[in-house]
Amino acid sequence: MHDKTRNILFVGLFVALEIILTRFTSVETLTVRISFEFIAVALSAILFGPVTAGTAAAAADILGMIIFPKGPYFPGFTLSAFVSGILYGLILYKKRITLVRTFFSALAVIVITGLIMNTVxxxxLYGNAAYAGLASRLVKCTVFLPIQTVMIYFTWKYSGALISRTINQRQSF
Known part of the structure; x- marks a missing residue:
């Protein structure tokens, strides 16, 4: 299989994984969503870089809304998804994955997209009514920072070599 075709295939798998983690394994209220889609975004960023991860995250957001809508579509959240992929990629791509590095990647994503962009x-969308959910969003972000850090780090530590080997595997016929 050609390298570009293989990469497209695996990025598509990460998009599908992100949709599943977002739409089926999450708890969502009006102002807070607790899910583990960050794992798919971070892994695609580690393996394919910031632009590919951002594009995959945005594609997953759009496809998820088309296939499994949960209210009206708003492009701002797609932009937030894109920026999340970019941030993970800038911090994690082609670098040694450590707890400190994953902490700073999770911190950047949580602060820039979770607290700033999504709050905007x-x-x-909701005007001053968004103030009502601000406290719960702050608590969620504070609690999720160590969770994201540990989950990204250990997911990569225990499956990263296998995933990398699978993606980069050359088949000879």
Whole structure:
């Protein structure tokens, strides 16, 4: 299989994984979503870089809304997904994956997309009513920072070599 075809295949698998983790294994309220889609975004960023991870995250957001809608589509959240992939990629791509590095990648994503960008989108959509959910969003982000850090680190530590080997495997016929 050609390298580009293989990469497209695996990026597609990460998009599908992100959709599943977002749409089927998450708990969602009006202002807070607790899910593990960050694992798929972070792994695609580690393996394929910031632009590919950002594009995959945005594609997963759009496809998830088309296939499994949960309310009206708003492009601001797609932009947040894209920026999340970019941030993970800038911090993790082609670098040694350590707890400190995964902490800073999770911190950047949580602060920039979770607290700043998504809060702006919620204020745009709901006006001053978004203040009601701000405290719960702050608590969620504070609690999720160590969870994201540990989950990304250990997922990569225990499956990264296998995933990398599978993606980079050359088949001879």
């Amino acid at each position: 989108w919620l204020f745009y």
